[in-house]
Amino acid sequence: MSPLAFFGWLADSSWSTALHESQYAYSIIESVHVWTMAVFFGSVVMFDLRLLGLTMRKVPADEVLERLLPLTIAAFVVMAISGTLLFYAIPLRSYQNIFFRGKMLLLLLAGLNVWIFHARVYPKVVGWNVAGALPRAARIAGALSLTLWIAIVISGRMIAYNWFDCDRQPQLAIINLLTSCVPDEQEP
Amino acid sequence: MSLLPFFQWCYQTPVGETIRESTWLFPVIEAVHLLGLGLTAGAVLLVDLRLLGTGLTRQPVAQLWSSAQPWLLGSLALMLASGFPLFLSESMKCYYSIPFWIKMTCLLLALLFTFTILRRVVLTGVASERPLLGRATALLSLSLWFGVAWGGRWIGFS
Numbered sequence A: 001m002s003p004l005a006f007f008g009w010l011a012d013s014s015w016s017t018a019l020h021e022s023q024y025a026y027s028i029i030e031s032v033h034v035w036t037m038a039v040f041f042g043s044v045v046m047f048d049l050r051l052l053g054l055t056m057r058k059v060p061a062d063e064v065l066e067r068l069l070p071l072t073i074a075a076f077v078v079m080a081i082s083g084t085l086l087f088y089a090i091p092l093r094s095y096q097n098i099f100f101r102g103k104m105l106l107l108l109l110a111g112l113n114v115w116i117f118h119a120r121v122y123p124k125v126v127g128w129n130v131a132g133a134l135p136r137a138a139r140i141a142g143a144l145s146l147t148l149w150i151a152i153v154i155s156g157r158m159i160a161y162n163w164f165d166c167d168r169q170p171q172l173a174i175i176n177l178l179t180s181c182v183p184d185e186q187e188p
Numbered sequence B: 001m002s003l004l005p006f007f008q009w010c011y012q013t014p015v016g017e018t019i020r021e022s023t024w025l026f027p028v029i030e031a032v033h034l035l036g037l038g039l040t041a042g043a044v045l046l047v048d049l050r051l052l053g054t055g056l057t058r059q060p061v062a063q064l065w066s067s068a069q070p071w072l073l074g075s076l077a078l079m080l081a082s083g084f085p086l087f088l089s090e091s092m093k094c095y096y097s098i099p100f101w102i103k104m105t106c107l108l109l110a111l112l113f114t115f116t117i118l119r120r121v122v123l124t125g126v127a128s129e130r131p132l133l134g135r136a137t138a139l140l141s142l143s144l145w146f147g148v149a150w151g152g153r154w155i156g157f158s
Helices: A003-012 A014-021 A025-051 A061-089 A091-095 A098-125 A136-158 A173-178 B004-011 B014-021 B025-052 B061-089 B091-095 B098-123 B131-155
Strands: none
Touching (some): A014 A061, A025 A061, A025 A136, A061 A091, A098 A136, A098 A173, A136 B025, B004 B061, B014 B025, B098 B131
């Protein structure tokens, strides 16, 4: 089964349709997604700014991380669950949405940045002298994280718009390629 | 006195009209508004969590307040700079939107509360002697900001 066929089947399933057409459930889930995003993004940004030396310079960076991480993780879990439900409500359209695809790619990169930071960079940050600037690698990780999460929030917001959707033809060939869209052949 | 004429005037300003007529201006400005929301949440949580007895508990709350303040003010400026044009473009919808009025009421209260009572609680260090007062202050602050975020999201649903 191709991904396209699978998400098409998912879109036609009764639970997905029910969620999509619900009067309040979808709006509430979307609100939860936005609010937990604010908490997640807010705590990530405060930590990134600390890595860059732009706030809480008197507090060791590892202390900021240790104390904020539980909140960051909790918000991420709720955000991921609500996000999955939002996808589940509109699977086929989301799968073919160019902003959704861009967002998933950026999320992957952000995840990679988190992984590299915790495996390679963070050990150097622990116990680092508070007075000086943090190692270059840590500042780069902070700047990357900031950039990626900003781009993720923007692309997430844009999923709502159908400018490049499959059912709005004609689109540029490159758009149809990126959204794996095969428009029906039609006489102009 | 009714505010309706003011809202009508806002609606027909060139800025509002330009945003309404553009396909991408509203989404782009709104994305900026959303980023501002996240930054506000981060700055507010830094102080409120500490008052609640979690977060950066090893640091004095007054110090966290002064670290967070430039970012709070910056994010509020960003929110206002993006929120006002959005409002201009759909002020008539806002006038009849209950979430909009709830949001504005909560915003006014949140700002007043943050820069008067919360600020006093933080700077006088009274929260360390009376942790319950600190907690109540933080809870009220978080509730008011949540009211702002709730209203903001639900303007779009109405």
